[in-house]
Amino acid sequence: MQTAPSSFDPRDFRRALGTFATGVTIVTARAQDGTPVGITANSFNSVSLQPPMVLWSLANTARTREVFSTSSHWNVHILSNAQEQLSNRFARAGEDKFAGLALDESAFGAPLLRGCSARFECRSAFQYEGGDHTIFVGEVVAYDSCALPPLLYLTGEYALASRKAAPVSTEPQADLAGASYSEDLLGYLLGRAHFQFMHHLRPALQAYQLSDADFFVLSLLSVRSPLSQADLAAHLSYTGVHFDAALCQTMLARQLLAAAPDAAGQAGPWQISAHGRQAIAAVLALATQAEEALVARLGEIEAAALRNLLKHLILATDPGLPKLWRSPSAP
Amino acid sequence: MQTAPSSFDPRDFRRALGTFATGVTIVTARAQDGTPVGITANSFNSVSLQPPMVLWSLANTARTREVFSTSSHWNVHILSNAQEQLSNRFARAGEDKFAGLALDESAFGAPLLRGCSARFECRSAFQYEGGDHTIFVGEVVAYDSCALPPLLYLTGEYALASRKAAPVSTEPQADLAGASYSEDLLGYLLGRAHFQFMHHLRPALQAYQLSDADFFVLSLLSVRSPLSQADLAAHLSYTGVHFDAALCQTMLARQLLAAAPDAAGQAGPWQISAHGRQAIAAVLALATQAEEALVARLGEIEAAALRNLLKHLILATDPGLPKLWRSPSAP
Numbered sequence: 001m002q003t004a005p006s007s008f009d010p011r012d013f014r015r016a017l018g019t020f021a022t023g024v025t026i027v028t029a030r031a032q033d034g035t036p037v038g039i040t041a042n043s044f045n046s047v048s049l050q051p052p053m054v055l056w057s058l059a060n061t062a063r064t065r066e067v068f069s070t071s072s073h074w075n076v077h078i079l080s081n082a083q084e085q086l087s088n089r090f091a092r093a094g095e096d097k098f099a100g101l102a103l104d105e106s107a108f109g110a111p112l113l114r115g116c117s118a119r120f121e122c123r124s125a126f127q128y129e130g131g132d133h134t135i136f137v138g139e140v141v142a143y144d145s146c147a148l149p150p151l152l153y154l155t156g157e158y159a160l161a162s163r164k165a166a167p168v169s170t171e172p173q174a175d176l177a178g179a180s181y182s183e184d185l186l187g188y189l190l191g192r193a194h195f196q197f198m199h200h201l202r203p204a205l206q207a208y209q210l211s212d213a214d215f216f217v218l219s220l221l222s223v224r225s226p227l228s229q230a231d232l233a234a235h236l237s238y239t240g241v242h243f244d245a246a247l248c249q250t251m252l253a254r255q256l257l258a259a260a261p262d263a264a265g266q267a268g269p270w271q272i273s274a275h276g277r278q279a280i281a282a283v284l285a286l287a288t289q290a291e292e293a294l295v296a297r298l299g300e301i302e303a304a305a306l307r308n309l310l311k312h313l314i315l316a317t318d319p320g321l322p323k324l325w326r327s328p329s330a331p
Numbered sequence: 332m333q334t335a336p337s338s339f340d341p342r343d344f345r346r347a348l349g350t351f352a353t354g355v356t357i358v359t360a361r362a363q364d365g366t367p368v369g370i371t372a373n374s375f376n377s378v379s380l381q382p383p384m385v386l387w388s389l390a391n392t393a394r395t396r397e398v399f400s401t402s403s404h405w406n407v408h409i410l411s412n413a414q415e416q417l418s419n420r421f422a423r424a425g426e427d428k429f430a431g432l433a434l435d436e437s438a439f440g441a442p443l444l445r446g447c448s449a450r451f452e453c454r455s456a457f458q459y460e461g462g463d464h465t466i467f468v469g470e471v472v473a474y475d476s477c478a479l480p481p482l483l484y485l486t487g488e489y490a491l492a493s494r495k496a497a498p499v500s501t502e503p504q505a506d507l508a509g510a511s512y513s514e515d516l517l518g519y520l521l522g523r524a525h526f527q528f529m530h531h532l533r534p535a536l537q538a539y540q541l542s543d544a545d546f547f548v549l550s551l552l553s554v555r556s557p558l559s560q561a562d563l564a565a566h567l568s569y570t571g572v573h574f575d576a577a578l579c580q581t582m583l584a585r586q587l588l589a590a591a592p593d594a595a596g597q598a599g600p601w602q603i604s605a606h607g608r609q610a611i612a613a614v615l616a617l618a619t620q621a622e623e624a625l626v627a628r629l630g631e632i633e634a635a636a637l638r639n640l641l642k643h644l645i646l647a648t649d650p651g652l653p654k655l656w657r658s659p660s661a662p
Binding site: 021049050057131145150239309316317 | 332333334336339341344345346347348350351352353354356373374375376377378379380381382383384385386388409415438448449450451452457459460461462463464466468470471472473474475476481483485486488489490491492493494495515516517518520521522523524525526527528529530531532533543569570571618621622625626628629632633634636637638639640641642643644645647648649650
């Protein structure tokens with residue numbers, strides 16, 4: 001325990017407070033001369049249901065304090081996951097924060113931003129002392145909300161939330177020569193999740209007699225084409241697929257691949273054939289269906305969080321792959 | 332906009348407020364007769380740095396209100412991801428909430444729970460009116476924190492947070508006959524994440540000349556053994572591996588599999604051989620290393636959130652697999 005308040009290290013104290021996750025809000029008001037003001041705050045919380053009341057707190061040194069202190073109304077916007085830049089804009093001082101923003105009409109004058117997870121129009125009810133901040137309590141006089149996944153703030157960084165899942169099962173692990181294998185291993189979960197997704201593509205893979213290796217080659221060539229045998233091998237090696245001469249010849253013989261128009265000979269470069277294009281389109285049509293069904297089952301909040309975490313993981317484990325998605329013409 | 336406060340539907344209003352994510356706290360105090368009291372609250376927030384102050388609010392109808400109103404000190408505990416049941420216990424009325432809980436000593440008398448992400452010992456500073464709740468503002472006189480991932484509450488459910496990742500790349504998608512393929516597709520991200528993880532296992536797979544199919548068969552038999560050919564095929568079909576007679580014979584010839592002691596003949600059931608056990612142990616040793624390195628890179632917060640989401644996804648896309656992890660003796 002840190003037990004001497006006067007000597008708390010402010011950074012350490014903030015870090016400890018930061019373990020309490022919050023959403024992110026922008027609170028807005030309008031000065032008496034009509035100027036809109038707004039500030040990013042994560043000190044929001046609900047207070048009362050009857051009457052409906054919420055609170056937030058503002059530093060006494062904030063330039064907008066005078067406006068909020070004298071406004072009869074202010075609006076709280078709970079930001080959506082897509083509004084990180086808006087949050088940054090309203091957290092900085094000095095620029096015209098409302099420049100270029102489309103606003104909705106408010107019956108009570110304070111600016112209403114768009115694209116938020118929820119909005120609360122409030123009548124200023126109480127202002128309370130709170131150390132170096134003032135606590136503003138407002139009575140909610142109007143609100144709306146939508147299903148946009150909210151933006152979060154945790155330990156000083158933006159974050160996403162995901163609702164807790166029921167465990168896949170409750171049985172624990174097998175032990176094997178000191179190495180244990182359990183359903184809590186990310187390696188296992190990734191494989192099972194990946195293959196359960198791939199399962200939905202198998203009807204099209206079977207209809208076109210595509211192996212997983214064929215599918216990966218055609219997927220790659222549908223994103224970037226033409227590619228030499230060496231480039232194909234380099235892009236695919238992390239999947240365990242060896243794009244060697246044998247696989248290349250088989251795919252050529254099955255008319256899944258074709259030589260690029262400027263191919264110099266047997267060494268490629270290779271592109272996807274008309275038949276290969278038909279095959280991969282059939283697989284990707286199922287993939288699109290599976291993706292939509294999955295997002296519907298997971299919900300948008302979880303889908304956004306899962307995409308985010310998989311990107312984390314991909315960055316954290318990148319074995320130095322060639323950049324697939326950067327177009328060849330990019331710098 | 333819902334614009335008639337007196338007629339707000341309380342459920343809808345709570346749902347709108349619920350889009351603001353929060354951590355979960357338990358606030359404790361001690362009655363004058365020494366009885367400990369505690370209540371789950373997500374209405375916590377930080378207020379001031381100098382002096383260090385926090386706030387939370389309590390329903391005026393709460394049975395513990397009298398104790399909190401008259402206590403000179405109370406403690407706020409920011410709950411960790413593992414404390415969901417503790418949160419439920421302190422959210423319910425009527426039972427002895429502290430039964431069986433180990434407490435730490437507090438210099439100021441209020442109970443200090445263990446296993447939390449952070450704890451703040453507070454001197455009661457202000458009590459403010461807030462509609463049907465009272466707002467308690469306390470000056471923090473001691474605190475501690477640790478790196479445990481915190482528990483979250485969002486739209487009425489427990490949740491996990493994950494910090495936002497940088498995008499894997501900024502280039503968009505390829506379009507192909509109406510089906511598009513982009514790095515935002517969960518199907519793509521799952522495959523890439525899975526294979527990047529598998530990449531770390533390839534040295535051991537190559538040393539033992541194990542194909543991915545061999546690896547999946549041996550992994551399965553290391554968790555559940557013996558299994559008939561039909562059971563092996565059923566468990567593995569979702570991976571795209573066909574455990575047919577040819578694969579079985581090859582793995583037997585390579586002494587990766589062996590007939591179970593009570594095998595009736597050529598139909599199995601099969602178990603892992605001593606050589607197979609050695610091979611899979613080598614792979615799983617690399618998997619354990621890769622897992623630890625991955626969790627270290629991602630951080631515990633993200634690793635917990637990713638496990639959670641992959642379990643969501645696995646449940647949402649389960650093609651009706653036999654239950655691998657339920658032991659055969661389970662009901």
